[in-house]
Amino acid sequence: MTLRHAVLVALLGTEAAGYQLVKAFDVSVANFWASSPQQIYAELPKLEARGLIAGREVVQTNRPNKRVYTLTKAGRDEISNFIATASKPSIIRDDLVVKVFTTGDDARDDAQIASELDQRATECQARADLFTQILRSMLGDRTELEYLQNEQRIGPYLTCRRGQLFEQDNARYSRWTAEAIRARLRGQTIPGIPLSDPRSSISEATPLPNVTSHG
Amino acid sequence: MTLRHAVLVALLGTEAAGYQLVKAFDVSVANFWASSPQQIYAELPKLEARGLIAGREVVQTNRPNKRVYTLTKAGRDEISNFIATASKPSIIRDDLVVKVFTTGDDARDDAQIASELDQRATECQARADLFTQILRSMLGDRTELEYLQNEQRIGPYLTCRRGQLFEQDNARYSRWTAEAIRARLRGQTIPGIPLSDPRSSISEATPLPNVTSHG
DNA sequence: TTCGTCATGTAATGCGTTACATGATTAA
DNA sequence: TTAATCATGTAACGCATTACATGACGAA
Numbered sequence: 001m002t003l004r005h006a007v008l009v010a011l012l013g014t015e016a017a018g019y020q021l022v023k024a025f026d027v028s029v030a031n032f033w034a035s036s037p038q039q040i041y042a043e044l045p046k047l048e049a050r051g052l053i054a055g056r057e058v059v060q061t062n063r064p065n066k067r068v069y070t071l072t073k074a075g076r077d078e079i080s081n082f083i084a085t086a087s088k089p090s091i092i093r094d095d096l097v098v099k100v101f102t103t104g105d106d107a108r109d110d111a112q113i114a115s116e117l118d119q120r121a122t123e124c125q126a127r128a129d130l131f132t133q134i135l136r137s138m139l140g141d142r143t144e145l146e147y148l149q150n151e152q153r154i155g156p157y158l159t160c161r162r163g164q165l166f167e168q169d170n171a172r173y174s175r176w177t178a179e180a181i182r183a184r185l186r187g188q189t190i191p192g193i194p195l196s197d198p199r200s201s202i203s204e205a206t207p208l209p210n211v212t213s214h215g
Numbered sequence: 216m217t218l219r220h221a222v223l224v225a226l227l228g229t230e231a232a233g234y235q236l237v238k239a240f241d242v243s244v245a246n247f248w249a250s251s252p253q254q255i256y257a258e259l260p261k262l263e264a265r266g267l268i269a270g271r272e273v274v275q276t277n278r279p280n281k282r283v284y285t286l287t288k289a290g291r292d293e294i295s296n297f298i299a300t301a302s303k304p305s306i307i308r309d310d311l312v313v314k315v316f317t318t319g320d321d322a323r324d325d326a327q328i329a330s331e332l333d334q335r336a337t338e339c340q341a342r343a344d345l346f347t348q349i350l351r352s353m354l355g356d357r358t359e360l361e362y363l364q365n366e367q368r369i370g371p372y373l374t375c376r377r378g379q380l381f382e383q384d385n386a387r388y389s390r391w392t393a394e395a396i397r398a399r400l401r402g403q404t405i406p407g408i409p410l411s412d413p414r415s416s417i418s419e420a421t422p423l424p425n426v427t428s429h430g
Numbered sequence: 431t432t433c434g435t436c437a438t439g440t441a442a443t444g445c446g447t448t449a450c451a452t453g454a455t456t457a458a
Numbered sequence: 459t460t461a462a463t464c465a466t467g468t469a470a471c472g473c474a475t476t477a478c479a480t481g482a483c484g485a486a
Contacts, residue, residue: 002308002310002313003445003446005310005313006313009313009314009316009317010316012316012317012320013320017465017466018465018466018467019463019464019465019466022465028316029313029316031307031312032307032308032309032312032313032315032316033307033308033309033312033313034306034307034308035446036446036447036448037466037467038446038447038448038467038468039445039446039447041465041466041467042445042446042467042468060464060465062454062455062456063454063455063464063465064453064454064455064464064465064466065465066464066465066466067465067466079317079324080321080324082313082314083314083317083324083327083328084327086331087309087310087311087314087331087335088310089338090307090308090309090310090311090312090385091249091307091308091309092246092247092248092249092305092306092307092381093217093247093248093249093305093306093308094247094248094302094305094306095217095220095302095303095305096302096305097246097247097248097305097374097377098217098220098221098224098244098247098248098297099224099297099298099302100247100370100373100374100377101224101225101227101243101244101247101370101371101373101374102224102227102294102298102370103368103369103370103373104366104367104368104369104370105227105228105368105370106295109294109295109298112298112299113298116301116302120302123304148395148398148399149398149399149402151319152319153318153319153320154318154319154395154396154399155315155316155317155318155319155320156316158315158316158318158392158395158396159312159315159316161388161392162312162315162388162392165384165387165388166307166384169380169381169384170305172380173376173377173380177373177376177377180363180369180373181369181373183363183364184363184364184369187364216447216472216473218473218474232436232437232438233437233438233439234435234436234437234438237437250474251474251475251476252438252439253439253440253474253475253476254473254474254475256437256438256439257439257440257473257474275436275437277482277483277484278435278436278437278482278483279436279437279438279481279482279483280437281436281437281438282437282438
């Protein structure tokens, strides 16, 4: 039951209509809680019925009218409550990795999988680059350190960073795996991938990449 | 509708009972398709009814009897079919990152979140280490390169690698974020985290870590 | 004698996905 | 005139989660 909480936190510090939330989910909340427009639209009346958000009609000319929602006190309490409850482990759902699991069973399937991995790598890299842009525009002319020290709501920055990291990681894995599968299909050595790098764990050695330098 | 496919691929090359599948999901399939025991048990009769798997009773003494399932020809075709269909983007669901999104709204909540991040980092690292062990036992005395060249079914290795990478990445993110939040709460600089590292993108510079060296 | 493992479920409820539906405005 | 954006849904179905349930064996 966390779509509820995902919607509530999206309303922290800003009122928004359903359509705006749908758009906001695309670039921020989707990084940790992917949801379809239908789900979001369906959730809003439920939250309002429970008194966690309050909606009001906004009449527009040249545009359809819309219903704009704000967090209530009860909604804020629900968020704090949620934060006080133990988190469940993260879960991934990935069709493509289900396919990777079959690798070695059928050569034609393997070729298909490798080409889908290439495509996935490109998509992930594109999304990662988008996140890098968003992060840099959040920073303005400040360094990340300055931003994290001075900005009051750093949450959106930190979660966008999560999305960036996930996409980069996914792109990296997809490229590596595509090469491994294809090299086998050719019966050749795996080119251009330093599999024998002496580092055993990325976790201690590698800092998070910098957003400020480069594009 | 991919739990179906996750179960089918788990039966590639080996017959298994429900209980065994539940256990297998824990350490391998869960890395890309997390599912509860109840879901798996419920899925098996459905797959059998569709003719994608065949079950037979195995009578045991000293143990409850069990029903063991094998892929049918139709099941294999269903897998190939699935592979030929375009994959959906990966999705993450992560409670804790929903909480991170709120950071900056309430200091007490922030402290709570930072401490949950510490815990998460530890759990992820433990799981990553477990995967490293599993990977090394798959390799035996071969290098990864040798393994990928010579073993016929490399799928389970590649997906375990995915799990390892995800857990390491998640641990790294959790540590970094916990520090960022806590440093702000103290009003201090962020210690020990090289935020200003000149590398802009992890994806091109960093190879996948090696499994063979270290423990 | 208590816990963990083996072995398998049911039932209720709620969440999520897919397909379908509408209708105006504005930019290419 | 075609597509994209704004704005919001309904309906059907199937998937997922939570709680509950059973019962024997073996190890500590």
